[in-house]
Amino acid sequence: MNLLLMRPIFMIVCLMSLVLGAMACSGGDSDGAAPAAPVVPTKQPVAGKMGNITSPATPAQAKVEPAKVAAVAASGPKAERVILALQKPPAFSNDLAAFGSTSAFQLKPMYEYMIDTDPNTRNLIPGLAKSWQVEPSGSALRFFLNKDVPFNGGQGGTMTADDVLWAWEDQTREDSIMSFRNLFRRAKLEVINDYELTLTWDVPDADALDGIANQVGGMEVSSRADAKALGKKGLLDRPIAGTGPYEFVSRTQELNIVYRKADTPHWRVTPDFQEIEIRWISENSTRMAALLAGEVHITNIGFDQEQHAIKAGFEVVSGKVNTMRTYMQMKGVYFKDAKDFTQGFKYPENPLSEHKVRKALNKAIDRDAINTAYFYDMATVMKMTHVAETHGAWNPRWGEQFDDQYGYDPAAARTLLKEAGYDYNNPLETNLFIYEVAQYTGGPDVALTIGAYWADIGVKVKYVEWDSAKRRAVGRKLEMNNMIGLGVLIAPPILALRLNHHTSPPRGGSVENLAVEPIFQKARQSLDLKQQNEYLSAAADIIYDEHLSIPLFWVPVHVMVNPEVVDDWIFPGTVSGTYTHMWNIIGVR
Known part of the structure; x- marks a missing residue:
């Protein structure tokens, strides 16, 4: 399709001062197709939760979860399931090594990382590792893991350094297409004891921390015991057990994926909704129609469409970090x-x-x-x-x-x-x-x-x-x-x-x-x-x-929400896959 020829007629008529300036300067004649400048529409007010947007500061430890999430945990939301409509990722799989960073978000509700990301600042904060340090050599990182962190569904017991080793082995295997596979193939992972390990490179690489963290995607920690029990054929039915706030329920390939809150209380966060469903809808107009019809509660649409949704009573919720x-x-x-x-x-x-x-x-x-x-x-x-x-x-x-x-x-x-x-x-x-x-x-x-x-x-x-x-x-x-x-x-x-x-x-x-x-x-x-x-x-x-x-x-990365179902969503908006920290979606009481 020729985008220049398909542009709406009304896009020809504004930015007049700019166009007149171009006409006055004959050196500005364009070679080939020369479309007129697009319209600059009248500014319209944008309602919704657009405040508190920051840019990423120097990574440092911070509170793992916002106080607002904890404050609403005692009482449940009106709806049991929150439904998101998002664009289809490039690849679908239950295998963490079978896709890159832009597809990893489909499994993020059920997994955690040694290093997490603060949803308000994008700072790197403790996750499955309670702390980490750069070794004196400058080419190694030492991690100290939290104890007694259970895998969901009783599948695999509690997490140890051996499970981190398994995740590293699995995601750096020969057929892996995980985004940071080559970075971690160059590393040596050594288990010191059940709750301590080191990652060492011959030549250190500054991408390492973001690659390990809940940032780019990769190094999600899963259960070695469950992987062994599940086998390759079992991956067709479900992913390997993780430690995240939600556990996998079902997937209809290229249509949706469903999660439910883990049966036992999570070791560090309390999700608001009992269930999360992500529906894969690529077309902006179809996602908009589903939002207006009440079929979905959260979605992303075009800036121009947002103005219509706002007039219809929907609200904007923005990621907290603007990058x-x-x-x-x-x-x-x-x-x-x-x-x-x-x-x-x-x-x-x-x-x-x-x-x-x-x-x-x-x-x-x-x-x-x-x-x-x-x-x-x-x-x-x-x-x-x-x-x-x-x-x-x-x-x-x-x-x-x-x-x-x-x-x-x-x-x-x-x-x-x-x-x-x-x-x-x-x-x-x-x-x-x-x-x-x-x-x-x-x-x-x-x-x-x-x-x-x-x-x-x-x-x-x-x-x-x-x-x-x-x-x-x-x-x-x-x-x-x-x-x-x-x-x-x-x-x-x-x-x-x-x-x-x-x-x-x-x-x-x-x-x-x-x-x-x-x-x-x-x-x-x-x-x-x-x-x-x-x-x-x-x-x-x-x-x-x-x-x-x-x-x-x-x-700003942002979404439209149904204010009768969703009160807020505290997410950074800067992590690969964009739509993360789904356990921080807060429902209306």
Whole structure:
């Protein structure tokens, strides 16, 4: 489908000042299809529980569960079962090694991790491990496990270090596709006693803590005894027993999955609802219809649809931590040889390798207007693409200098282009991808509006529509030259930097930079969080000053709820799979 030709007619008529500016600058004529700027709709009020959104701070120990959950535990909700409607994950399985991080959330209600995630802050906190420490060598982590933690259903007794060893063996097996399988294949897990173990790497990797924790998905702890009793054939009927607040009931493949509260009181949390059902519905309109009909109680729909749901009496509940990045990725500034930087860039003629060009593209964008138009002012303007403002690696000057370095100023943007050698007779040319993103609706509108802003400063924009398969294939070969696309990423800073500006695989996210390489490598090889943050801040300084990225927004992860059934849901919204901590869904009394 040609998205440019399918756009609604009314999208042609607004952002008039921008369009008129583009018309006045003939250098902004676009090559190929040249759609008009999308409409900027009138701002509408957003009701619901949108407060208390923070960004992730330096990981530290914190209270495991919010006081609000404990306060309502004594009295049950009106409904026994809460029903969620979510998009289908890429894969379905009862086997934890059979899918990656974006599919792991389907089994999260029944499993726990050695390290948990605080739902209010995204800080790393004790889970099945009551504490952990970095060993003096700097390349090992030592974990001290809680005692007397039972597996659900009486299947497997109580958890010990041998069950953690089993989880590690199972999820690093040869046919595993768990996201962090290679990281843990490089590790040596040694059981010291029933409640103590170590993980050691020849070369430490900063991804380790997030890989172990209830963050990316992987290292869910299951029962070795139950796995042995169940066998491979038994996995077709149910997953291996875990220690989570809910236990598995049934699954109808690609339709739904049902959990019930564990028969015995959980060792650390008390879920509100007796049962949770997750229905897999991919279409926004179908999920919206199910919500309006009362068939489901929680779902995610498009920003535009939310306004209709709010008018119908439904409410917004947002994740507590705001780290879904929306930004523009500049492609093609890649080193020819990642092992020999003296060979220079693969595409030395790429204009995106010029600092003044990158700064001009940033200063041409009116982020506030886009936020109002497409995110209903629910997003937060991003000051630094990869590090949120309350993270331990944050540098306050990034916020203080943002208006000067990145703020909307088309006149300054035109001057920068002129200084870079581009003018009416020699316009800057670039290619802009137009595609939908899975995380929210309106991705093409955002991209087209940004293209119109660039046209306004004299950029000749060619709009490109490739399907995702072609983008992935060309991207893997590092053959995208002078191309820009909308990026959406939920990841800790250490991973975000690696995916965008470092030459370790997978490459091609955004602009690579020689100065960032050695600093980031030091951050990546540290298991000490304070030291990691110092290196991350130094690398991000360069990214900020050199305008290696085009930051847009932190977009809140949120859902629509039926306020007659659901009072609140305390979840971070930043863990892979997004919809986690389902035991923190609080029902209406």
